[in-house]
Amino acid sequence: MTKKKANVYLDRNFTVSEVDERIFGSFIEHLGRAVYTGIYQPDHQTADENGFREDVLELIKEIDPPIIRYPGGNFVSGYNWEDGVGPVEDRPNRLELAWRTVETNEVGTNEFMQWAEKAGTDVMMAVNLGTRGIDAARNYLEYCNHPGGSYYSDLRKEHGREEPYNIKTWCLGNEMDGPWQIGHKTADEYGRLALETAKVMKGLDPDIELVVSGSSNRQMPTFADWEATVLEHTYEHIDYISLHQYFRNDEDDIKNFLAQTESLDDFIHSVVSICDYIKAKKNSDKTVNLSFDEWNVWYHSDDADKKREPWQVAPPQLEDIYNFEDALVVGLTLITLLKHADRVKIANQAQLVNVIAPIMTSEDGGSWRQTIFYPYYHASKFGRGTVLDSRVTSPTYDSKDFKDVDLLDQVTIFDEDKDELTIFAVNRDTESALELDTQLNGFEDYQVVEHIVLENEDLKAVNTEENPNNVKPHSNGSSEVKGNKLTAELPKLSWNVIRLTK
Template sequence: MADNKAKMNLDKNFKVGEVDDRIYGSFIEHLGRAVYTGIYEPDHPTADEDGFREDVMELIKKLDVPIVRYPGGNFVSGYNWEDGVGPLEDRPNRLELAWRTIETNEVGTNEFMDWANKADTDVMMAVNLGTRGIDAARNLLEYCNHPGGSYYSNLRKEHGYEEPHNIKTWCLGNEMDGPWQLGHKTADEYGRLACETAKVMKQVDPEIELVACGSSYREMPTFAEWEATVLDHTYEHIDYISLHQYFGNREEDLENYLAQSVGMDDFIESVIATCDYVKAKKGSDKEINLSFDEWNVWFHSNEADKKLEPWQTAPPQLEDIYTFEDALVVGMMLMSLLKHADRVKMACLAQLVNVIAPIMTEEGGDVWMQTIYYPYLHASKYGRGTVLDSVISSPTYDSEDFDEVPFLDAVSVMNEEDDELTIFAVNRSQEEDLAFECDLKGFEDYDVVEHIVLENEDVKARNTADNPDNVTPHTNGNATVKDNKVVADLSKLSWNVVRLKNNK
């Protein structure tokens, strides 16, 4: 890097949009150990009266997760929701075909709602549009949301839940563009089904918001055409379209891996453009927003998962143990979401516990935080308010997939209620620190109160059950305010959170 200086310009009056708190959502699927020995383990020393692990709950509450998607994922496309309600002794064991395991149905809709209430989070419920359809979706919604006097609302009362759950966010299936999905459909087939299901569900409860399936990831061969066709069918009946994306450093090319968030930005902007094309085509006044309801790093466990014997109950599936470099990528994916806060209104880190997750458990044992826990924690805690439109100048590099990748990736969030400003920044350089400078127009009385840094000399450093604090943030960053500018040295390969507050 010939020039190790990077500059950011902020103006209090130039705004991207308000952050919807649901951008910091997560995901629990009936997959691997996410539920069983993850959030739920009745025999664990910390288990509460309902069998939920309180040590796990404590770490989840620190994240302040506003919404959790449930019960899938690929799982939902073969799920009969009726299997998971009513007396435990009457619930069947089922072959779970998406992940080739045995599902005991010990935890179902009501138990998960109990957990969500304890976790102080809302639920984004998904309906099965793979092997089922309109009827099962309307019945589940009636069971969950109708106050009483009908068959399924009365059934809920019989099961011990007098008051409705009032779930207000619903996914119309999962990844229906994917050939791996049970009940995979063409865009026209799915669009028609999603439209008719949406109409019926909003008759049952007009106050719900609905998410239609977008592409499973940016590289899908049907990408963009899928969105356009699905929206053509559903536009006036749904509220969001979904995006999914996972990254991984399979080629051991760190420069290219750290540049992947550039592709995430492009993915988001392409979907926005497609939504607005359909809006224009229909002459509609309605705006469709985005739900990025699966995103994360996922690749470490791929080979191990291929060796698992089928038809186990809650085997260790998708248990990526994350590195320091993965934490940087997760931090930049969070920044991509924030940069598009005007249209990305919900997002779900997939997933929350054990399965490609920031939180890991040992059956009967401890719980610990992965490297990716920390950027997620920082963004959720300090990234609420209004995203400002940042202008950044930075030296760049070319990678395998992207040209002119800036060494500095950064975004800022203003919280007017608390008189705070937070700058999130990553230095992508493997060799040099960045001399960072940020003009603060409209923040004349602000001073730095904290500069959090996540860094490590070993990009492959991990946290483990035996060494849970191997990669942790510190607060020894040197950011200060001089002449109404933030100045700081951003260490090579570092995640930075610079927090400022009005001193008047």
């Protein structure tokens, strides 16, 4: 049987965009065990003096997320930020309606910001535009960012934080198009509120950037109309519009599952078109970019979540146990986001710990990397630089919902500071390896320093606390450079990271 072959043409002079490092962001919501027994557990053997789990912090620092969205998510649409500041013993327990739990508010703004500083990450803060609005958003921003001499900035100082946090990225609510959302609004209602909130927040701190809520997913019946209407109201006063997408494999169809990122590509193109339509309509010089601030695989935990009793404190929720095929989809998602780095400037894998997460913890034990940890870690570590404008020819296949899907999906990043070229590639072929030939125009003196492969014969293989290395990458990939051509073999159903330097 003739070996299948894909060809890629790269030229040092043809680029897409520099990567905004925030594309490797993540998300912590007050949901399930993300906060309590996730990042924070004062009675754990690894807890520091502030109650943060050091074992979890070590894994997070491996990924090195540059920004983390907080505190939600659906949670934020019913959240009173004042509940989470001041003496912990005075904070109220609240019935949290988005996820039907009890929120103790033991961790709030100051604790989370302290944790973020220790983790070495910036914070992307969300304000409540569900049950609240302009005034609460203004006050929260003043509390976080104003130097002093005003009520809320001085209140922050009373709470032990002298210097402002200078949080520069803020979300104007969350998924406000969704009927499930507390305070759900029409596009006009939300657009007007987001506009007035944006004006007040930028009046208080002109240096912040604002993310307006787009559609919760591509399949929403109001999609496109929602974006256009909201941007009609807010275009000149915001900087990004959000997109959310989750992938599922309910029918256990690996070919269709791996093809779902084709819809992600279409989603991005569509929202970019809407943004640019409003730009043209308003005759504006401003470009609104995209914040893909929720994305992941999410479906494994659905049955367990339906059986959970309500009104518990930090119960297990959305605890998807990820398998090998999920890691391939996460890799494909990262490739797609990077290919659109000219317009996708922020992206947050949802979420970071325990809740649909690359990192899991045991309350009485340790922490470990799920299968999806590895593509995220590789992309964050090696994907910072400039995206090259690749030209690809690949064999294709058809699946249940998609036609002419390339067996090869890849993106190439050039890090000029490190003088390093990195190719991220997924072979979608379920049966055979794929030979990759890449023309390296302008990189003739480069040689392979590492070819990392994540592969597994068992698509359903998972990592557990007892067997944390069941699915793990190796560095024995087959690739070499001769002249100006890289030849590599990509094993069937594999995630590949090929690194080259002089």
